[in-house]
Amino acid sequence: MRNLIIVLSVAVGLISCGKETQKETVSQEVEQQxxxxxxxxxxxxxxxxxxxxxxxxxxxxxxxxxxxxxxxxxxxxxxxxxxxxxxxxxxxxxxxxxxxxxxxxxxxxxxxxxxxxxxxxxxxxxxxxxxxxxxxxxxxxxxxxxxxxxxxxxxxxxxxxxx
Ligand SMILES: [Cu+2]
The missing domain is CATH 2.60.40.420 (Cupredoxins -  blue copper proteins)
Structure with missing residues (x-):
């Protein structure tokens, strides 16, 4: 599951180019685990x-x-x-x-x-x-x-x- 969240994080990072807030939300989820x-x-x-x-x-x-x-x-x-x-x-x-x-x-x-x-x-x-x-x-x-x-x-x- 942890791997999946990290993959999602990368995907959002690629799609959102410049939408920093969205990227930050996802990386916080990785931190909390x-x-x-x-x-x-x-x-x-x-x-x-x-x-x-x-x-x-x-x-x-x-x-x-x-x-x-x-x-x-x-x-x-x-x-x-x-x-x-x-x-x-x-x-x-x-x-x-x-x-x-x-x-x-x-x-x-x-x-x-x-x-x-x-x-x-x-x-x-x-x-x-x-x-x-x-x-x-x-x-x-x-x-x-x-x-x-x-x-x-x-x-x-x-x-x-x-x-
Ligand atoms: Cu302890």
Missing amino acids: VINEISNQIELKGTDDMKFDKSEFTVKAGEEVTLKFTNAGVLPIETMGHNVVVLEKDADVKTFATASAKAKATNYISDLYITDIIAQTKLLGPGESETIKFTLKEEGEYTYICTFPGHWIAMKGVIKAVK
Whole structure:
């Protein structure tokens, strides 16, 4: 899907010659990397600039999702570790993230709000990957974050589950 968006961007660039605004709109979509296509196979990367490479996915509700997460950075886990935690629809993301940021002994997952968690990876260091599987039973929007201290505000995205 990402490739398709880039191809479209080039095509618009060629046709619009001089219509700068149109070109800019399309390139912003590439930056955000919102995945509109429905697929239960998800690949996500975390980077040294404290970002996920994708901010939105759409999956089928009630069917198993496979999420492969990679820490694509080079900085050490102690200063730039990343994880992915998928939260329940009704979770208070800020409360969960704030508590988890203090839970160093349990790899930044607070045991106070364990029921908010649908799925999680381990805290990963540079070059590490982990694949997790989970099912989003109901339709709706599920937030995912990285719980390493200070990361969740920037490292946050949404998985939309549809029927
Ligand atoms: Cu992180």
